[in-house]
Amino acid sequence: MENIAELKTLLSTPKKIVIVSHRNPDGDAIGSSLGLKHFLTQLDHKVTVAFPSEFPDFVSFLPEANRILIHDNNPDFVENALEGSDIIFCLDFNSLSRIDSIGDFIRAKCQDKVKVLIDHHLEPEAFAQFTLSQTKASSTAELIYVFIEMLGYEHLVNKELGTCLFTGILTDTGSFKYSTSPRLYQIAAKLKEAGVDDYALQFELFNAQTEKQLRLLSFCLSTDSMQIFDEYNAGIIVLNKRDYEYFNIQRGDTEGIVNFILKIKNIRFAALITEQPKIVKLSLRSKGDFSVQEIAQKYFKGGGHKNAAGGISYAPLRSTVEKFKKILPEYKEALTKEDTTMTIV
Ligand SMILES: [Mn+2]
Numbered sequence: 322m323e324n325i326a327e328l329k330t331l332l333s334t335p336k337k338i339v340i341v342s343h344r345n346p347d348g349d350a351i352g353s354s355l356g357l358k359h360f361l362t363q364l365d366h367k368v369t370v371a372f373p374s375e376f377p378d379f380v381s382f383l384p385e386a387n388r389i390l391i392h393d394n395n396p397d398f399v400e401n402a403l404e405g406s407d408i409i410f411c412l413d414f415n416s417l418s419r420i421d422s423i424g425d426f427i428r429a430k431c432q433d434k435v436k437v438l439i440d441h442h443l444e445p446e447a448f449a450q451f452t453l454s455q456t457k458a459s460s461t462a463e464l465i466y467v468f469i470e471m472l473g474y475e476h477l478v479n480k481e482l483g484t485c486l487f488t489g490i491l492t493d494t495g496s497f498k499y500s501t502s503p504r505l506y507q508i509a510a511k512l513k514e515a516g517v518d519d520y521a522l523q524f525e526l527f528n529a530q531t532e533k534q535l536r537l538l539s540f541c542l543s544t545d546s547m548q549i550f551d552e553y554n555a556g557i558i559v560l561n562k563r564d565y566e567y568f569n570i571q572r573g574d575t576e577g578i579v580n581f582i583l584k585i586k587n588i589r590f591a592a593l594i595t596e597q598p599k600i601v602k603l604s605l606r607s608k609g610d611f612s613v614q615e616i617a618q619k620y621f622k623g624g625g626h627k628n629a630a631g632g633i634s635y636a637p638l639r640s641t642v643e644k645f646k647k648i649l650p651e652y653k654e655a656l657t658k659e660d661t662t663m664t665i666v
Contacts, residue, residue, distance in 0.1 A: 337405055348379075355383050358370050372392065411438045463490055466508045490509065555588065
């Protein structure tokens, strides 16, 4: 962010601020948004957080989560807040098209508002006056801390704010398993010093599954739902409409399932392919050097990060799975060559 001084001046008097993030908000979208809210509120701004769609239950314990506005449920509330705002913070997405309903409204009706983009996805769109985009950052939550530091307000980081940011960091790094850096560990230390109970937080976030979710996981791993392609160091888990009905799968129930495939030694590329009411959704994950971002973008109208990306297909489930399998030979070399980034010593 080049003109941070200008933004600091702007934030030196009370403003009406709306923070928006992406559809199906994850731990980072929510953690970074609420963390930023707790920061801006201390500077006497009036702050509203709004998402296009509902957030998962496992983060509802975060302070102020109950005050988040959902556009799907109350479009008027969100649009009124946006229209009455001075500044719109856009977190954890790289383009207004990623926040559909809210993005359209911002493009059409909020041209005069100051926009600030803070994000770690590739290829940020140039729609904001202030952009803090670092694709190497673990999470947007990490960047919120960096942003607070750039403004010189680290002393305002307290337990509430820190807990929100720590949530974003934990969920986007799989508890410090990937996208880490010396800076991230330093920030984690600062958050812990500010009072974050990381132990309790890990418990709250990751030991909060329902019996249904565990049984669904067991089904995925023990039936034909999972297929492993040893030749390509790849694997998939497929869930069809009947599985959705049988397990009564709701939003968030499939969270994390794809990662279990990567627990197999040598598997570098994993996909969860699910049949949704109108589309087929793909969650792609990888280990090390192998980029799933490219595959999501090239074949499945999606994107994301090197090791975690998502996409969609309008073809039926079966043909989508076939298409996926046909792509594998193209990446055989990349998936089987020695990966120096995964060498320990
Ligand atoms: Mn993120």
